[in-house]
Amino acid sequence: MSRVGTFLKQYWMFVALGFLLVYPLIWRAPYYHVLGFNTLIVATAATGWNILGGYTGYKSLGHSTFFGINAYLVAITANELGWNPLWSAPLLALGVTVVALVLGWIMARAKGSAFVIATIAMLLIFRLLALNVKSVTGGAPGLSQPLAPWSPEYSRMPFYYYMLFWLVIALLVSAYIRRSRFGLGLLAIRDDEGKANMVGVNTTLSKVLAFGVSAYFIALGGGIWSYAQTHIAPIFAFSILNDVDTVLATMLGGLGTLWGPVLGAFILIPGSDYILFNFGASQFHLAVFGVLMVVIILFLPRGILPSLRDRLAARRETSSAFTGASTMEDLSDSQPRGEVPGREAPAP
Amino acid sequence: MTSSIGRHRWLVALFVVLAIVGAACGSGDDTTTTAAGTSDTTVAATDTTEATTDTTEATTDTTEAMDSEPIVVGASLPLSGDKSEPGTAAKEGYEVWEAMINEAGGLLGRPVELVIVDNASDQNTASTDYEKLITVDEVDFVVGPFSSFLVIPTSEVAARYGYAFIEPAGGAPDVFNRGLTNLFFAQPAPGSEQADPFADYILSLPADQQPATFAIVSQDDPFTLGVMDRLKGFLTEAGVELVFDEVYAPETTDFSSIAIQVADLDPDLIVGGTVFDDSVAQIRAYQDAGYQPRAAFFTTGPSLPGPFREALGDATEGVFAAISWFPAAPGFQNAEFVAKYVEMFGGDEADIPEDAANAFTVGQVLAQGVENVGAVDNAALIEELHKGTYETIVGPLSFDEVGRPQGTFMVLQWQGGSFVITDPGDRRQADPIWPKPAW
Amino acid sequence: MLIQVAVIGLLTGGVYAVMVSGLTLIFGVMKIINIAHAAFMVLSAYLAYWLFSGLGIDPILSMIGIVPLFFFIGKVTQRRVLSPVGDDPGLLVLLTFALAITLEGVLGSISGSTFRTVRTGYTSSIIPVELSSDLTLRLPVVRLTGFVASFVVLGVLWLILNRSGLGRAIRATIQNAEAAQLVGVNIARVRSTTFGIGLASVAIGGALFSLIFSFNGSSHLDWISKMLAIIVLGGLGSLPGALIAALILGVAEAVSAVTMTSYISPIVFYLILFLTLVFRPQGLMGAKVREG
Structure with missing residues (x-):
């Protein structure tokens, strides 16, 4: 193992963060900042979604409800009260989280497929409300809000760095939850809800909290997106395609892992930008996207990171030359279903 | 048996991941690749340019000029998704304009090159596209997408960088009442x-x-x-x-x-x-x-x-x-437009979509405005477009202070x-x- | 007027019943929510449209070819694409979603986004039914056809389920897959056959759909949520439930569009769906379904 390799293995997180910090300075055209920003929104949303979908096993296809609600709240408060979205987005997202907790509490009764359809129905209801309550939302044409005051060449950079900051927060929260007693409860619910209940996990409370936490990071992204976009309309703010991006990013990277959702977003968003650019002359890119999705689900059902881990584990079994603690293991600290998640989980 | 399937699966999976990662890198840091791969229209444009330099009256001057660096015009259109039908028609309209103007000696004596990208009828993608066209590809001019939904956010992007934004199909009241001065709606009258x-x-x-x-x-x-x-x-x-x-x-x-x-x-x-x-x-x-x-x-x-x-x-x-607009309309260059459209895309002239004609109108307004200014200068162009009257296939067009056209349907x-x-x-x-x- | 509206709603509900019968059957046997169901319906509608505009074959007639084709497609899809993934409902929902957008992309590339519909000689024909001197019902022939067809399709499905060996195997699998396997039912075959039957029934739905509605490649997104609402209200997996729910919803939708604004009615629709899922996942009809 070369020295560079060892260094990367130990400090890759900081290398990655450093790269993300200097990225906008190297690629200076605002387009790259927009692409980065879009990617970070999905990475943050996916990290949040993963707490419910990955750790707890409840896969929502309607969480962009909260994206849309906060997008509207931020736009309305900016227009009516002059609130600056940079601080109002995270603040209002807390309010949205309260809404999510209530909805989560109602939906905690639904399981499996019923839960998935219920989340879709929730999204459709809120989209229709946004279309209908015209006095508040402006109806189908949507709402405009003031432009960010920064000069054009740099106007996208603050959004990028701001979202990067929130991605780091989301990851810290996700990592903390994963190692906490609460997180253990979530994993237990995923593996067998009935059993989790029996060993004393308050499953309803845990599910509702997971629902709320995941909603927070998605709502946050919606609020900041609203400011960056300056104009929002119901069909784009409450779009199931936002959910699909989030869910796909998570599954591609590794469902239930800490880093998988981020890795997935960094592959998916620039990748689909590229597919759209090159196959976009017709609707063929949808087919390309669909087939890729099928292939990924068929061949990488657990995502890239867990599969990589399996691969490495298999190699380690065959070759004894591979020694030492592997950081790859930390990269993809997912527990296969049914396994007791005991290794690195001291009770707080 | 099981293990061989497993191995096979792994190969495919690896290939897919590599393909995606490769794609991501391609779009992330290699601008030349993307620019080259932008659209076949680029190639088509160069072809027509070459062909026409031989046939037109071609003094040595224009020939030299046409060899000079092209004026690049960018647009993002909904070529897939909900609005793909009108979006594709608009693309055809822009392409007819590109072909005709290059046959006639180009713009300011320079050839015109279109860069058209697809926004999949999505607002977010459309804004990102214009961001890219303006700041990465550094196109000389941009022209609008299709439908008010996409015009509203993208015109804001163009405004941020001081680009004139002539657009074929966004005539809703909300397009105008945001008070942008860089937007011009190239239909006879506001949609409403x-x-x-x-x-x-x-x-x-x-x-x-x-x-x-x-x-x-x-x-x-x-x-x-x-x-x-x-x-x-x-x-x-x-x-x-x-x-x-x-x-x-x-x-x-x-x-x-x-x-x-x-x-x-x-x-x-x-x-x-x-x-x-x-x-x-x-x-x-x-x-x-x-x-x-x-x-x-x-x-x-x-x-x-x-x-x-x-x-x-x-x-x-x-x-x-x-x-x-209709095929037999008496507007400026209309007969040429109809003939060229049928030549390039076939079909019956009665079936030429109105949206293609509206996109062509955008090109006409842009070309006349730029010729009047005499340089590639968006600020001057915006000022000029507020003053002038332009001959188009939908009749003469002029614009008020927020880009509302002053004619009738x-x-x-x-x-x-x-x-x-x-x-x-x-x-x-x-x-x-x-x-x-x-x- | 309300009677006329309600009757049209009832006829439309019959067509809905054909559209969703396969969806609920598939759920019953496999616990799969087939998000691609509406996309397959649109595919069938396109096939009917192409056969009609190209060769002049009436959609009702073209079913003879399309239905077996869809049965085959369904069998193969289940075997090669769905069954290798296992039984995680979230993963399967995503997979069928991926199938749906693949179909949408392929159809969109082939035919653009122009809305299509089949216009036969009888498209705008009406059968007037005089109820009294001042009330004459106007029954559109295409919707009446759809209504009748729905009873034929559901009748055939009922016969298959209740009067054949295959049906016994399917019913056993719905009740308890593991137990069925123990008594010698070939679960894998039951599943792929059911998926085939499900798609065959939606092929019929698609042909009727092409006669009544306009569609393009993206239309499936508007229809799948309506289909889901129907099978949820009917009780996931229950055929008679789906029929009753389809008829009720057809009427409710039509009547509420008159009594409320046409915008409020879909909100009510999804709200009922949402509440049913959360509080009565077995559906309004009460057919108890085991959770997967």
């Missing part, structure tokens, strides 16, 4: 004024023929609602009674309940605020419900001749709609399997049929 000439026609009928009642059935869309609001105002002010006013969700497909209500009230005039497929669905539902109005007007739908005729057959007879009516222009009077091809035959 589309039905004005039709209202004029209705109110010009002798008192005993005028409809006494009318119904409005409109899709919830910024453009159609704008049109309906004005029409409603004109007609009710003149004493025509509005007996039914319904706004439906864009995804509505079944109009039978609405049609039965309309049939029950039996208004003389039915006005549909439609986008296309809903005009067909509405008319079918009225047929089923046995409703026979004396006149019927739809915002969009009847102006797409091929699909409209296919879906409705003889039921099209007598239906009115508004239109900005035309009224078409279906007569004998195709449509004719019935209003305004100076462009009339045939007298309107009133009342319309049963559908």
